Amino acid sequence: MATAKISTFTPKNYEYDCTRKCRYVEHANRITAALTKRSIEDEYLGAYIAKTCANYTDIVDDLGRSAVHLAASVNRYAILEWLLNQGAIINSRDYESGSSALHRAIYYGCIDCAVLLLRYGASPELLDDDTRCALQNVCRARDFPIFASLPSSNEILVWGTNKNYNLGTGNSEPTNTPQSVDFFRKEHISIENVALGAYHSLFLDKKGILYAVGHGEGGRLGNGVEHSLATPKKVKIPKKSYGERIICISASRKHSLLLTDNSAVFACGLNEDKQLGVRDAGDKLSVFREVITLRDLNVSGLVRVIARDFHSIAYSEQSIYIWGTNHGQMGIDVDVKTVPLPKQLKLPLKTNIDFVEGNNSATVVYTKETNILLYFNGKMRTIKPPNFEALKSISVVGGDIVKSGKGTATALKLLMLTQTNVIFLWYEMTQQFYRCNFSHIRISQIDKIFYKANQVFILSQGDVYKGKCQQVPVPTYMTKSDTQKHPSSTANIWSSCDQNRTEISKEHIRIELQRYASVDRAVDIFCDDDFTSFAVLQESHLKYFKLPNLTHEEYSFKKLYNEMDEFDTVHDVVFHVDSETYAAHKFIVFARAPGLRDILQSYEDEHIYLNFKLMTGKMFELMLKYIYTNQFPNEDDLDNIQHSLGPDCPTERVDICKLFLQFVEKFKIQNLANFLQSFIQKSPFYLPQLADKSKYRFSRLYHSEFPELYDVRIICGDDVVIPAHKCILVARLEYFNMMFTHTWAEQSTINLSTIPPEYMRPIVEFLYSSDVEHFRKQNFSETFLFNMIVYCDQFFIESLRKVCEMLILDKITIRKCGEFLDFACVYNCEILKLGCLEFICQNLARVWMCANPKR
Template identity: 30%
Template structure:
């Protein structure tokens, strides 16, 4: 009995032979065998050919999808009933994953027609479609885009639609203002605010108290442009909203920063003097600051602005303003400098607010929290911190009767570093801990925020996640050990259980209301020119294409056409050649092999190099290479003629390839 007979004997419908799987995988990768022949061979080689796996856990359908064998894919799924959604054991890829990974788009389309599930995750928690977007351009350098919203929308704060469970484009805004590109969006319980790159502000939701700034207290369900009724053009730089009011940081015609506010002034949050009951149209805050205002921040009971050297707060002083309480008067009507924050020698970098606290970060990496009438320092010298967010905090219930019904919320401060890591400080666990995620791959956070229930962020690849903070198991003193090196220990970190938002692939920023009921994401437009800023420079692109051509061989799975000239074979890529030559594009059609006659091999090789890189040896300045001299006019095999030819060409500055060809 020969070796082949021993290998394939006793094969049943329940065959699990790894040897059979390896033979099937090897056969499918052979380019010289047609799909029809493979169907016959697989049916002969193994009774269970659609299910056996090779040594790395791949089935015949995985290999067929990888190699672009569409007829074999149809046969395996329709006739052999192969599992179309089975993951391989190598990377957790389904056949759909593998078809897109190897660029076999026609197979991917066929698999989806046959019922492939496009929402299955691989070992890196990526779907098949996300692999395609992940290889695209990162939206890191984009600062504006289109608005996507979802949530309960109980108060029409997201427009006129009903609740949504998945992100969808806010068409009601983009159709009304087609030229507007969103650079900032703010959401709270009763309304939302949109800032465009043109410096315009739009609002919608319940208008009670004038929180919309539209001159009315009626409900407005379609985002509408705010008219500041200024004598000169105003450019809105930033905005911040709380439940009942809005604060705007603008540039006027002279280039000076000017503050505007609108909404209910029940808690003296508008910064106006004399204090009105409410403001329906944004009104200018006349307070003069010593320096230009760098940023603004709001909570339900307060407002805050900061310059590089000072922080100013006003509103209900229930412990979060940084001012000493005054018996019988808990209100600060106009912006007042916080004395406990000495920023003269250390500039303020970022300020964030919740209803019950204000967090401050300076350029030295120190982080403070104004809370319960004290200034608490929670971190020192974190030089790599670039952003902070805060939620929760308890207020002095005796400062206002409305606070007696407010539920206590734990104070949490979220910090983002310049390398995309998250750190979390919680009032119940008063130390800044590194956050680790439940997804088993590296995640680089690009922008983040926090609400009462969860952490929200977008990654450098434009993905959007929500995360639930898990309680940290604290180490006892006996468990702590001194070590020469400080490694990342899971028990010393905060675990965040992540889930991904669908349909978000080019996310720039994400926000939510404080309770986590309504969400907005700004997504870069796929046609945005900013997305193409990371295209490699011409020199690098030329080198990459040269390597692509040089590494092409008959055994790889990347090239899709072979050009034969006599006994010479040139593996190449249809897209590159068709882009350079209309004649070659017409010759290709669906053929994977092209035979050319009466074509010089040496010159065709140079032409191929020119198509890929825009350069070749024939265009080099200087002496003509030896192998091309025989194509020059007047060439003779004699040494004398060769020397004469070299002398005549010695002073030639640049060769004309058209003469040689």
């Protein structure tokens, strides 16, 4: 092997011009460059590496990459194994991205090398500069266009103080670890939007159904009562038209707002500050009622509603409506204390709104002309974005008029995220922008960011981070008690005529971030105004998982038909037609040929004589063949019928077919009659060699049909007796076929006392019908399905076994996939095994975190 040849070159038997502690970068550059040459065979490449430097195992190039890094990246398995056997460092990280050899092996798809590294002790917990472990590179299915069209399906994770049951976990216990909401998980509800409040929360699912949870005092939940709810509950909305959907939800400490796609706004909760905007609402509303004033004003095109503690906002691309208590954020004189009904916010002419944000003290409007309109302290001013860049979002914090003049942290701040993923913080007291930088973590793209009380909550390419911002440096004169005497005080700032002045400070603000390792493939994030409750929507673990396709098995009794004769021990009726005999089974004939059933019931003996003029044995053979096998006759069969009729028969095939049809209709074999009629009506007449059976399928047979024909008894556990039809058991299972055709040919009782009746009944019913959907609708538990596979394995019931494997896969979760895989390996369940492996590959990071929660 290449490994044996490579291993002969060691520092002990070769004279180097450097030492074992060599750190000469040029040596490493030669080694890493050589490893990229795919045309060189392993033994020659190994010899070159070993001769280049005495420290060939650990020396790193100018990008911090060792020979182990490169061998793992380019799938040089033999080289990698040789280096590891020489004692190479396995968990070193490069300078380029902080990646270990395991990171690189998985990223470049070198699975054999990744397995080798893990076997030699590589750490899967090591994080790169993006705080990602190696296993998070295993599968990012959303990066592939083939999955772009898949419908989104989200799981919700929540954590926080949970003081008022606002997380919906069923209790008020705080948690620092993201956990799923059991109510939504068990009901398989996919959440689309979340509004977290300090006292209650709202959830909107993909179907547009609203759920509420938390402290219900004042009617915040909108469910008609003021009781608190520990778990989410559906809330009815008085929609005005069929198909109207909720598109936006918002919750404050005191009230809730909803917006539908018809621009209808609904409100409920406390109305102490007139924040509901509903006429005759009183002090509170316990059910959602529409804000009629907006409809009276012919408002249309609303895109969002914002609920704040003392006021509410609704806006479209052209206008903004605001109502509640005025703290200077409404763009009107501060002497106007209350606006009880929606009022349009005054905007500059020709303003096109991109988005609106606000808190209790200020309202910020970002326009499509890239201007920032700030409504604060009863005035409006325009701010130009930093470097005139377009913005993704703005967060509004602070602005308490009573405290902000004192130079405290309550002064107004605007956190701005640009389209180039740069964060700036605008500070009211200094009138400057401060650029924010992350410490020790590299984030190239920011999808969403929240900023509250010098803390940030960030969504970046499926990862979620939480961190703390450094305090904004404030000049010492601004911290003096008498700021009004200084010309740069806040009072002079807002009276300055140069309100468009924006400066970028030379000082930067550092943000210390920490990633939530237990969150994977996140699509949206939410938090409350106090920054104490958090929620994440992440892609469902089943989004990219597709159940394997079961091979369709034809529903027929072909094997039974081919093996039956008048001397076997299974048949219970013999037909005599045209001096020929045909063995058959009453149950199948009764179910599929009602006309023959009527004739059979008139006979007491098992020998039935069918003497009908012009009916030949060949005709009956073809009908019997169809009854058992669903096989339609073709033109060759018509020729055989013509031959059996003799010289006086019709000469045209169509006439022979019509004659045959008379007896088919007499025996009421309806599907076959329909098939023949469809071709008799065509001109020219013909019968296809291979007919389309999809239009003429027989209905399935069921165990409960024709109980008077039961001819065998199955004794199960607890001495429970299940009667059955011998022909079905023989047709479906080789176990019963051997039993009744050999040893127990004359027996009518089967002793299976080791099998409980709750398992035997479904087995017998499935043998009759092979009805997968009926079996699925029984909603059997996982334990039941596991035991059923064991019994199927005992009796070689392959078709039912595969169905059980599929149903188990349908119940797969992050916590259970390992257990399912163990079972599949023990009982050789190929479908279950492959499904589990695919599921684990698609969710490996989550499976790893579930198996190692402390890590």
